Structures are given as C-alpha cells and as structure tokens.
Amino acid sequence: MFGARRTRTLLGPADPARRMPPEPPRLSAAELIAWAEATAEPNTPRRGVRRDARLPRRMVLATGAVTLAAGAVAVIGASGVLVDVERGPADPPGTAAGRVLVPVAYQPGTDEAAGPRLRALADGLVDAAYESSAGRYTYHRKQVWGDPVMTSPDGRFSVAFSQETKVWWTPGEPGRQTTVMGVPEYPDQASRDHWASRQPVSATASADAIPLPPFEPAALPSTRRELARMLKTELGAAAVGKETSKIFGRYAVPRAIRAEVLRVLADVPGFRWRGEVTDRAGRAGLAVTFDDREHGQQHLLIFHPRTGELLASELLTLGPVRMNAYELILETGRTDRLG
Template sequence: MFGVQRTRTLVGPADPARRMPAEPPRLSASELIAWAEATAEPSTAPAAVRSAVRLPRRMVLATGAITLAAGAVAVITVPGGPVEVEPGPADPSGTGAGRVLVPVAYQPGTDEAAGPRLRALADGLVDAAYESSAGRYTYHRRQVWGDPVMTSPDDRFSVAFSQETKVWWAPGEPGRQTTVMGVPEYPDQASRDYWASRLPVSATASADAIPLPPFESAALPSTGRELARMLKTELGAGPACKETSRIFGRYAVPRRTRAEILRVLADVQGFRWRGEVTDRAGRDGLAVTFDDREHSQQHLLIFHPRTGELLASELLTLHPVRMNAYELILETGRTDRLG
C-alpha cells in the first residue's frame, strides 16, 4: 500500500533519506531521519535536527472513498487540566475499518517528578524473556503509526496507516524485514469525518518482505556516561525519549543496561511519573511523560513494570489534544533463523 518505494516515489527529490545508505530497521522516513540525527554532532547540527519536534513525511491527497469506525473516550491530564477526547460513534454498518486514536489514559493525580520512581524500578529489575534465548540475529516485532501521514490540501486533516514490522538483523550480515500495512487510523474525529468520503485507497491490509543489506551497528554501551551520550540527554528530555525508543526498537537490551538507561533518564529534567497504565496492546506498564511546552507536545514512555523493557512510546500534540505518533514494541528476541 504505502511501501518504501512508493513513498519515495511520491516524495521524490524532497525525500531527506534518498541518498542515505540502508540501515535496518528501515521502517519509515522518521527512522531514516533518526539515523541521520544519530550521526550528527550536536554542536554542528542545525536547529531542526536538535529540536524535539517530530517531522513526519506527509502526502497531500483529496479523493476517493472508504467507510470507517471509531474508538472510545479517554481522559488525559495536560497543562491546564484534564481533557476529554471524544472519538465519535462507531460505523453503524459494522463494515468499516479504522478508528480515531485517543491518548493512553493515566490516573489523575499521578503527577510527580519521575526520578525517584525510575531509580526504584531500575533497582528491582528481573530478566526479560529474550535473555534466555540465543541466536545470531536480533529480532523485533513492532507496530507503528504516524509516518507517512496523508494530509488535506489545507493541512488541517490527516490520516495514516498502522504498520506491523518484523526485522531480523545481525552486524555485518544480510537481514530481513517484513511489513504488514494495516487499516487507517485518525488523530481526531474531524479528520475521520473529512477522509470518510475522500480516502483514495482500500483499507485491505497488504504485506511485503525485503532483504536488508549487511551493515555494522554501533555496539550498545553499558555505562551510564556512554548511555547518556547515546540517549542525547544533553539536548533534553524530548530527544532522550526518541533515542530511548530507537535503542529498544533495535537492540535486545540486557538487564544491567536497561537499569542504567532508567537511571540516566531519572537524571533528565522534566520527566513526570504517571503510574500504572495500559498500552494499546493491552499490556500493563509504568508510564512517564515529558511536556515540551515550546512545541506544544507531550512525549510518553511506557515501561514493563518488572523487566524495565520499553513497551510503547507516543507523541501527543497538546493544543489541540490529538495523537501525533505511536510505537508498540510487541516482541524482542534472538534467533538463528532469518525470517
């Protein structure tokens, strides 16, 4: 549906990744942009790179038709008080696909500095399931939404398709990636209403598989100082959130390193503790948020309550409240089988 080649064809010369060497996981434009950011020196990178603002790849479309459905109400605490997000009624025909996304809900009153809680979590971690497995390939299964994004000509209404990817990779060896394109999902009810009669593609899921060329990935450090550098904590909590998601989405992070990552994040100013939450896959977790007031965004990280693995990350626009992007890390492992 919106595979790598079709997206690049649509974007053409504006594609910021068109001259980049391939590097797994090749999941979206934002992944390739993140690779470029990781290779740039903070002191010389332009402001757009140093910023925590997410820059999704956008396509402007305005024709076609599809029938869609919606989700449920959620309440989220943002600067200025709780905000209720109402996605609207479900498609009465029962045949539609897609939903209006609402923020992950957390309990009111869970708003305290996250540092002490993150350190306590780090001190009590247990092994993750993948630490009892072995194999030459690192494997991840992820679900992402928010890139590429299709927008109306006036940039007011948007829609994106969820993607489930599976990636197998090993340093210096060929790898493999499979991608299943899912149904359309919407950041707000107004976008759902707008695209209901204009979306020019079928909601039927499509799948593709591509080989990944050999590449050498930087070794995952284990000390706090090295991890702080890898997480770009000197740039603040926003970039640290993005790099945390990138690390857990690429590596099978060992327990001691997970603990150090949590301790590093505990020292970053701005994280707030949000307590127990349920992610979009129905898993229980512990959440922290960071409000980027300069860019009217909120970053959310959800960690496994016992292993400290990153389960999910989200980016929310605060004014008005609407989803910008989400990622679920559904499975991590090691294997000798490629695909």
C-alpha cells in the same frame, strides 16, 4: 534513480549509516498516487488559513499531487496557553478498522517528578524473556502509526495506516524485514468524518518482504556516561525520549543496561511519573511523560513494570490533544531462524 538499498551498497564502508539497522521502508510511489487519486478534492484553501510548516512527514493531498513536509506539529490554543484535558482510554485490541485514536489514559493525580520512581524501578529489574534465548539474529516485531500521514490541503484533517514490521539482523550479515499494511486510523473524529464524507479511505492488506544488506551496528555502551551520550541528554528530555525508543527498537537490551537507561532518564529534568497504564496492545506498564511546551507536544514512554523493557512510545500534540504518532514494541528476541 537510486533506491536506498542500492545507494547503501554503492557507498559500502563510506556509508555513514552502515552501523545502524535500516528503518522500515516507506510506501511505494504507486500506493501514494493511489491514495491521492482516491481522496482528491479541489485545491482551494480557505482565505486566512495558514499551514504550519513543522508537520510530520505528510502527504498533503491536492488534485493529482502528493507533497511532503518534515518537522513536527505545534498546535497552541487561541489563548496561547496549553491546558490539560481529560484523556480517554487506550484503544483495546481488535478495535474495528477506521478507529479514532485516543491518548493512553493514566490515573489522575499521578503527576510527580519521575526520577525517584525510575531509580526504584531500575533497582528491582528482573530478566526479560529474550535473555533466556540464544541465536544469531536479533528480532523485533513492532507496530507503528503516524509516518507517513495523509493530510487535507488545509492541513486540518489527517489519516495514516498502521504498519507491522518484523526485522531480523545480525552484525556483518544480511538480514530480513517484513512489513504488513494495517488499517486506517485517525487522530480525531473530525478527520474520520472528513474522509468518510468524500471517499472512505481503505487499503488492501499487503505484505512486503525485503532482504537487508549487511551492516556493523554500534555496540551498546556499558557505562552510564556512554549511555547518556547515546541518549543525547545534552539536548533535553524530548531527544532522550526519542533515542530511548530507538535503542529498545533496535537492540535486545540486557538487564544491566536497561537499568542504566532508566537511571539516565531519572537524571534528565522534565520527565513526570504517570503510574500504571495499559498500552494499545493491552499490556500493563509504567508511564512517564515530558511536556515540550515550546513545540506544543507531549512525549510518552511506557515501560514493563518488572523487566524495564520499553513497551510503547507516543507523541501527542497539545491544545487540543490529538495523536501524532505511536510505536508498540510487541516482541523482542534472538533466533537462528531468518524470517
């Protein structure tokens, strides 16, 4: 059975993803099986319970089995209408293992079209810290949660482990990636109670380091039209939010291009200005959101208030609100040192 690295090596120039930095590695089969065995419960779904087909990448736990489903959760209230709910504070740094995640809080009344604010931010940007550094390798350190997710057989209760990844890459040369498994985190208190009432979910802290094969990344566009194409503006705000996260998570984006990214976002209908917020790493930022009513989701982007760097992104399900996924971009830099 071929692994991703061997497959990409065999494909060589024919690999359609050769210009893109590799995604973080998935959990091993042994880890998935261990989780399933540790949290197994009888596979007896209640009558009348239907599992939504559009779940994120999930491990649906039944006795001795792990299955995956792709897509996105869409949870609508009984009335079929999405309603606003009061939000809690962001998770402070150092919160104990097994925490229940709450959405990043933003100030009441900060609900206006984001365009003018994003353009003003773009006009006043200063250099990011990495723009005064030099080196062969682009470096990112990120923390992610929400892929994959362990889910109970009825689809109601979930848990996932945070992961910290570090990636070093340079065009046309081998790179390096390390991944450290973090603590279990839950989208709601009911999920935490569910797993605790059976067998507490735990994992031994582990680190994994892998070499990355050489690849030729696509150059960042320098014009707004080209950036709009890369950000997939024709697909709407949800796609633009996702592609914005990819750009800032892969490149050390120069100030001029950061400004153009913000101006592209300003022209996309649907983004709302949410003002000053504090992200999960305790950093001050400026937030915008997009409510995807069709799929019952909200997309959140948090930018540095002076440099315009993307600090964090989140995906929530609405009605009721609960965490779906988050990503923190903790460091971006350039270095001559691999690892």
